[in-house]
Amino acid sequence: MARFVLRRVVGMVAVLFAISVFTFLIFNVIPNGDPALRIAGRHPTRGQLETIRSQWGFDKPIYVQYGKTMEKVFTGDLVSYSTQLDVDQEIINDIPRTFCLAIGAAIMWMVLATVLGLYTAVKAGKFSDRFLTVLALIGISMPVFWVGALMNYYLGFKWKIFPNGGYVPLTRDPAQWAYHLILPWTALSLLFIGVYSRILRSNVLDTINDDYVRTARAKGLSERQVMLRHVLRNSLIPIISLWGLDFGAVLGGGAILTETVFDLQGVGQYAAESIGQLDVPPVLAITMFGAFFIVVLNTVVDIIYAALDPRIRLT
Amino acid sequence: MADRILEVQDLAVSFRTDEGIVQAVDGVSFQLEAGEVLAIVGESGCGKSVTAMTILGLTRSPNARFEGVIHYKGTELVAATDEELQRIRGAEIAMIFQDPMTSLNPVMKIGDQIMEQIQEHEGIRDAEARDRVIDLLDRVGIPRAQDRVDSYPFEFSGGMRQRVMIAMALSCNPSVLIADEPTTALDVTIQAQIVQRIRELRDETGAAVILVTHDLGVVADIADRITVMYAGRVVEEGTLDDIFYDPQHPYTWGLLGSITRVDRPRPDRLPAIAGLPPSLADRPEGCHFRPRCPHEFSECTKVPPLDPRIPGEPHHRDRCWLSVEEKRELREIGPGEIGLAGEEGAAA
Secondary structure, three states: OHHHHHHHHHHHHHHHHHHHHHHHHHHHHOOOOOHHHHHHOOOOOHHHHHHHHHHHOOOOOHHHHHHHHHHHHHHOOOEOOOOOOEHHHHHHHHHHHHHHHHHHHHHHHHHHHHHHHHHHHHOOOOHHHHHHHHHHHHHHHOOHHHHHHHHHHHHHHHOOOOOOOOOOOOOOOHHHHHHHHHHHHHHHHHHHHHHHHHHHHHHHHHHOOOHHHHHHHHOOOOHHHHHHHHHHHHHHHHHHHHHHHHHHHHHHHHOHHHHHHOOOOOHHHHHHHHHHOOOHHHHHHHHHHHHHHHHHHHHHHHHHHHHHOOOOOOO | OOOEEEEEEEEEEEEEEOOEEEEEEEEEEEEEEOOOEEEEEOOOOOOHHHHHHHHOOOOOOOOEEEEEEEEEOOEEOOOOOHHHHHHHEOOOEEEEOOOOOOOOOOOOOHHHHHHHHHHHHOOOOHHHHHHHHHHHHHHOOOOOHHHHOOOOHHHOOHHHHHHHHHHHHHOOOOOEEEEEOOOOOOOHHHHHHHHHHHHHHHHHHOOEEEEEEOOHHHHHHHOOEEEEEEOOEEEEEEEHHHHHHOOOOHHHHHHHHOOOOOOOOOOOOOOEOOOOOOOOOOOOOOOOOHHHOOOOOHHHHOOOOOEEOOOOOOOOEEOOOOOHHHHHHHOEEEOOEEOOOOOEOOOO
């Protein structure tokens, strides 16, 4: 186990290093990417630009710039080129919003997809299965920015059933917190519920013909116990890894569209705004932030995997 | 005569498939008495496994049709509700399956899988159930049962897993044990141990056993009576001695002839009955064995009834139109050797 953790930590450092280098380089080759112009404001003189370049270190070789930037990421001194605000502080402020969105949605889509996938598998071929299959496909096909905008417009703005975007901290008012997050959770979950329930349905239909399921029936277990203890548990194992990765991506600010449509001001929305302004420091920091969660969740998934399936050994 | 605990009467099972109606079992009847070992023998696809699984209702599906009755101690099983069947499954009638490699849940400890069955039928506490599981594992010959109870199936060899399956089947002291090809997936030395184990446990517990197999060699050690099935029908039934020393149906001769024996000269090829069993969706008219039978004659286009044909032996019945004298002559393919003439690689 110690070896496993060590290997994963080494791997994570390597991944984060590679990702940061790529992100940094991408912004250096993008046209109109000169940060000095951005910092200087309108109509700067050549002298002003020179001053900014030497102040910020843009005249140094690229690997020195990279090294300086990375140093600032970890010391917390990184500031945005466009707003001059502290990037790490901005991300820390946004984290609760993104985490609340991610955790709530991940629970929601996993629970609903499990129920839906199991139900459609049990009813395979019947009308209810076909009807829900069509619904799942619609859910998969609808883009978040469109569904989110429709929800926001009708349920939020027009009929005023739900608040029209925004975020209320959990610590201030839990009821309002949930009330404001229901629409974003739903919008974000729709796609995942569709995909996961389809995968689970086919896993269940495969598993249900396995010999040990027949054994379970021959033992005299009720159909419910057969399904829950033997079929579902084995069918869920592949879903868990998918779930871990998607959850990690959303935690790391991957729900850019959902956060933006519902104006949650989370990490994802911050990323979207920063990309729009070619603002390298926040993009770099958020990319690493996201990559960190994906790598960590991947490791967590492997641990859960080994717990669920004893044939898997952690190495 | 001992108590009759299980009686199958005119059981017919058919499945609706893409290729049409598959008549897997066609009018099978047999009885089982307490403590008796009945072997159901036949090639793959003769309906023997379907018959065995139908007793426990494991073949139920929207595409399956059942006729006939199965009486178990006063309960009729073909029309029984799922709840009635669940009470009987595992507790009264238990089953061991063919492939121990896949018949255990790979992600559950073997102890838990057995405990689950015990606790389903008897409301006993975990500790008590666990002790019983350890005792059971010990009885089926698992060394260090105390430790192995927490092992997973993948940590066991095939023979060990089949022992676990047997322990599971015996966990609630069933009156009937159905073993569906329990040794097919195992190598020969393990086969003998498993059969030996089943026999000892039968003696200890007094459970009746239905042994489903294609291997008459396995049967010779353990069966009291034998039912030979072909293409969904019983073609011959009798005691172990009837079937081995006075077999009446040419198909039985073929099965006997295809047993390799160490006390006979080694054949160039292993003997096998020529041809293949018919598709259950499209069976030949009359005697189903007719297309593969070298002794076929004009009568064979009519279905022979399962009748006692040897005077004074009412329990030895078969479905073949040949006279007893003809049969006794035709089946001798060598001195003291029974087989089906024309059998591939046979001595004849």
